[in-house]
Amino acid sequence: MGIMDTIDASSPPSQSGHSRHFYLAVDRLQVKMQTLVDLLDLVGRRSCLPIVICCSTRDDLDSLFSSLSALPFISSSALYSDLAEGERASILDKFRQVTAKWNQINHAGAGNEDDDDEAGKVDRSHMIIVTDACLPFLASGEPPLNGHLLINYELPAKKETYGRRLAACLTADGIVINMVVGGEVVTLKSIEESTGILMPEMPMQILDIL
Template structure:
């Protein structure tokens, strides 16, 4: 029986101590890179854990690293999210008349930036005068912008990245994020659409678990529409078994032990 919850395939990796998680993470990602080109998120409970993971991955070759933590300004967070979406390659085959996922992600980013600029300009200009005949009101224009943004986001979600790769250099894309930062991400730039989430630290609550999964994979309906495997891996240290079992009970199916051949998680 596969460990599935709302379209997700779930696994756990046992580690001897909390300190051993870093070594295990690097070994796991290197094993996956042998057979696949990766794009994934690593969820951490603290800024210290984020810094440790980033330092460990930066010392290895083959990883493009993006970082999200609570000390970043919102415009820096938005820039990181947009760069992640742009670095995800579209599916190999694109049907005639459909835009590649990367193009949709770029369009979504441009619309998000335009919306931010328009809001700033509107705030600086003060009350909006009455619209001239046959001219759209500010409210109508906002509705049009929101509709266009929703359409672009839906297209990107429907296309899905599959086992997306980092951009042209062929290195794996790894997003390392803290829970504090995930809590305030702009909704119009979510979900990220990454195929793999590593729970480096166990989520502290059901809300934290839901927030991590929602940011990476989207809602259950969005996950159902996306092609390709969507995988969650939990790191469980020896002293965390009870907490892990408590989180496992929040899922509709058990979490499976990691297979010997790691890339099998995507088959």
Template sequence: MDSMEAPSPPFQSPSRSSQQLHFYLAVDRPQFKMETVVELLGVLGRRPWLPIVVCCSSRDELDAVCSSLSTLPYISLAALYSDLADRERTMVIEKFRQATINWNQQLNSVVEEVLEESETRKEENKSHLVVVTDVCLPLLSSGESSLSARVLINYELPTKKETYTRRITTCLASGGIIINMVVGGEVTTLKSLEESSGIIIAEMPINISEIL
């Protein structure tokens, strides 16, 4: 993530798919991926109410991500996994839905007022993050709503177009931002996704928070 602190190069907007922006964030080695995500969310997570989803391929991956992100004090963290009770699952989705409403309705003046309010009020205005595995994505066909996040982070880059598309459909709002974590040899997978999906996945800009 040292590159996030370097001088910003001229930004070239990537192609849009339903007005959604596709980016990749390259990591040299797998062991640096978690550290990179924590640092990234250390930047994004400070935005009041910002709704973020992190998609994982497995439960072990989800547990590791939740453990690492649980120490960030300005993020309200929840998870969707296979043995979560139906009632709790509904509560997680509903709370996140409310966060997306707050994000969409906020105005600059409102944000400034919120930042000056009491600690109790600030607790309610944390950014909201849901970590979910592929098998537990919202079931739109069963009546569940899309999470409609502003930012979707693919912690593990999907190898199939269908998985990539389903994550976006069930997790991301129109006009949202996708950030794909890419490690070493996954460049080939990234290019394959671009070709099969008809999109361009651009390198993530240094100042990602400026395009939220």
């Protein structure tokens, strides 16, 4: 199921601040990456949108970064486990600058930037791709990313991992999109039941609620 096959859904109540959690069903694993590209091509047109993409393995991180780094509306970076401390700090600082700019635009009530506009090129959305092993170390005092959109490219099997991603990656009023293939619907329902978070299908007008 692609982006345009999703149905309308109202934002559900959530036990995680004001976050809104959705799932995006994918027909086959073979089209999962293209589905993500289509989604990012849509949401990336929002000026300065801070996006976090979570995956489970280094191989998936490599694949995502290679496939997504050329997207025209979004700048991207990846958090690798073997990054030097200074390089990791620089990547995190750059992302937090984008989140600060997003908050300024959002509070000012600014609209979308045209993709041909010079300001839109300067204030592109920014995406950071990360595995669970490289999430911000909150227990050690490293600040959370505070992204506005969290995309779980791979749905975690445990509610504890899901909760850790929320705490490390998402601002209180952010949006979560869980990409779900086939049998992962069972995992999604298990997380719903154990967390009390309702996760309807992603609405077609996702841009309107970002």
